[in-house]
Amino acid sequence: MNLIFIAKAFRATDTVNPAGAGQLGDFVGGYVGTFFALASVVLLTSTLRNQRRSAQVLNFEAKYFELLRLHRDNVAELEVQSVTGRKLFVVLIREFRSVVEILRRIADKHALVLSQQQLMHIAYYCLFFGTGPNSSRMLAQSLAEFPHAFVSDLVTELENPVVKQSAKDEKKLAYVPFEGHQSRLGHYYRHLYQAVRYVDQQTIDIDKYQYVKTIRAQLSNHEQALLLLNSLTPIGRSWWKQGFMEKYRMVQNIPRDFFDPKTELAVSMLFQSGYFEWEENESAI
Numbered sequence: 001m002n003l004i005f006i007a008k009a010f011r012a013t014d015t016v017n018p019a020g021a022g023q024l025g026d027f028v029g030g031y032v033g034t035f036f037a038l039a040s041v042v043l044l045t046s047t048l049r050n051q052r053r054s055a056q057v058l059n060f061e062a063k064y065f066e067l068l069r070l071h072r073d074n075v076a077e078l079e080v081q082s083v084t085g086r087k088l089f090v091v092l093i094r095e096f097r098s099v100v101e102i103l104r105r106i107a108d109k110h111a112l113v114l115s116q117q118q119l120m121h122i123a124y125y126c127l128f129f130g131t132g133p134n135s136s137r138m139l140a141q142s143l144a145e146f147p148h149a150f151v152s153d154l155v156t157e158l159e160n161p162v163v164k165q166s167a168k169d170e171k172k173l174a175y176v177p178f179e180g181h182q183s184r185l186g187h188y189y190r191h192l193y194q195a196v197r198y199v200d201q202q203t204i205d206i207d208k209y210q211y212v213k214t215i216r217a218q219l220s221n222h223e224q225a226l227l228l229l230n231s232l233t234p235i236g237r238s239w240w241k242q243g244f245m246e247k248y249r250m251v252q253n254i255p256r257d258f259f260d261p262k263t264e265l266a267v268s269m270l271f272q273s274g275y276f277e278w279e280e281n282e283s284a285i
Contacts, residue, residue, distance in 0.1 A: 036256065039102040053273060054175050056204045071139035071218060074188055081175040092127065092181065094171040096229065097125045099178070100264065102157055102167075110150045116265050117232055122154075124229045130180020131159045136227055142234075189230055196244050212248040224251040229265070246271065 078088045100123045107114055114122070122143060129139040136155050143151045157163055158178040167177045192215075196249065199211045219227065228251045230236035238247050251267075256278040259265040 004280065018125070025187075034184065047199055051168075054203065057206065060202060060204060060206065064195075064199065067163075067191075067198060068215065068218070068279075071191060071195060071215070074191055075218075076220075078184055078188070080184075081202065082182075086220050086223065088184075089220060089226055090228060091173060093222050095167070095173060095177045095221050095228075096123055098128045098167040098171050099158070102163065106150065106154045106157055109153065110147065112150055120229055120265055121173075121233050124233050125176065126158060128180065128182050128185060128230075128235075130182075131155060132180065135180045135182075184259050185230070189227070192227070193238065193244075195247065196250070197242070200242070200244065209248060212250075215246065216252070218262045219250075219253075221253055221258065222256060223255050227251055228254065228270075249275060 045143060056065070067237065076085055078085060080088060080091070083091050085172075100119065103114075103119065103123050104221060106180070107119075125142050126137060129135050129142060131139065140151055142154055143154075164176055164178055167173070168175075195215055196212055199208050199215075202208065216224075226247075227239075230252075231239035231245055244250055252275060254276065256276070259267055261267070268276070
């Protein structure tokens with residue numbers, strides 16, 4: 001700034017010309033000051049915008065972590081006889097496979113050819129609704145799209161005390177099977193779905209995949225396997241309809257051949273190549 005006054009325009013003799021310096025000061029203040037004022041407005045706007053976004057993220061995360069805590073509480077409260085928490089899902093998969101064996105036998109009896117997804121659909125409904133005074137009626141109604149005689153025989157077989165005891169002994173279950181789990185699984189999956197949906201519907205600038213990934217990390221392999229089975233039925237179709245299964249890779253951690261691809265479900269056929277964790281591990285070798 002001092003070097004400006006070396007110019008002859010601002011010097012009368014050997015001293016600074018007050019009039020010229022005053023005009024320069026007015027010019028600089030009016031010209032440069034405008035840019036500083038504009039920069040101040042821009043910075044203030046940016047600060048307010050960042051504060052607003054930070055507040056929105058904080059509000060989102062407060063509810064998000066509350067939903068995460070409720071999910072863990074829901075899992076901890078799951079109980080059937082002496083089986084509690086995540087261990088229950090291991091036993092539920094055993095019971096499910098027992099249903100599949102009975103289902104195949106009844107389907108063969110009626111010469112009914114079922115696709116893998118139909119097989120999983122019916123078997124999951126049998127696991128979910130079970131049999132009993134009210135459950136048998138709900139199970140039959142939920143399978144109304146299949147032949148009545150087939151469904152009737154299936155329900156009768158699952159109600160048979162001898163069949164129940166045989167399955168209990170064979171699969172080493174701590175409880176009497178085929179009596180339904182809708183009171184447990186219904187609440188569990190509704191809450192899990194709402195947690196993922198809450199993240200997906202956010203309009204703020206966040207990494208939605210990372211947040212849902214944290215939810216997915218709470219699920220054991222058996223939980224993810226049962227979630228996949230749930231999603232293949234009408235009551236769980238929203239997982240596919242909303243794109244959650246693929247967008248957030250909700251069942252990415254199911255091990256290879258967890259389901260027998262020939263006799264149960266060819267899981268890899270449901271998703272694009274590279275979806276599963278075991279595929280990533282293979283490509284890295």
